[in-house]
Amino acid sequence: MTLDIDGLTKTVLSASRKGLLRKKPIFKPYAATSSNELSKVEQEIGTAMPCDLRDWLLAVGFGDIDDELSFRRDWLAKIESGQLKGGARFAQDVLGNFYAFDSSGCIFYLCRSEPVFAEISRNFLRFFEELIRRDYKLVDWVDALKTQKYEW
Incomplete structure (x- = not known):
């Protein structure tokens, strides 16, 4: 499967799980965002977001994926030490683990x-x-x- 951002958006927004009484969408929206807001975030964190992440947030906004992965404005934060210094966090899972990107978009x-x-x-x-x-x-x-040791 190779998706572009439009294909990703359609796939995730149309996906659902069977619940007790009805189907439950995989993506639960939390808040819309704008290009201006994301530009301000990039200034705060001191690095540009990967284009695909930025396009995803513009297309669907902040929200939750299957109650396991949360995208919130609050999670977008600069990483100031360790091997990922200069990168930024962008999401958090149900266990409190963070997901981040580095300057190359990994x-x-x-x-x-x-x-x-x-x-x-x-x-x-x-x-x-x-x-x-x-x-x-x-x-x-x-x-x-x-995993490998992170040098905070």
């Missing part, structure tokens, strides 16, 4: 409970393609990652 997992991290994808679109392939089971995915 996507990383940052563990909350111990000082470890792992590269999870070469870019945001590939990250999402794999998440879809894994039926949005992010926690299961990161449990299988080979």
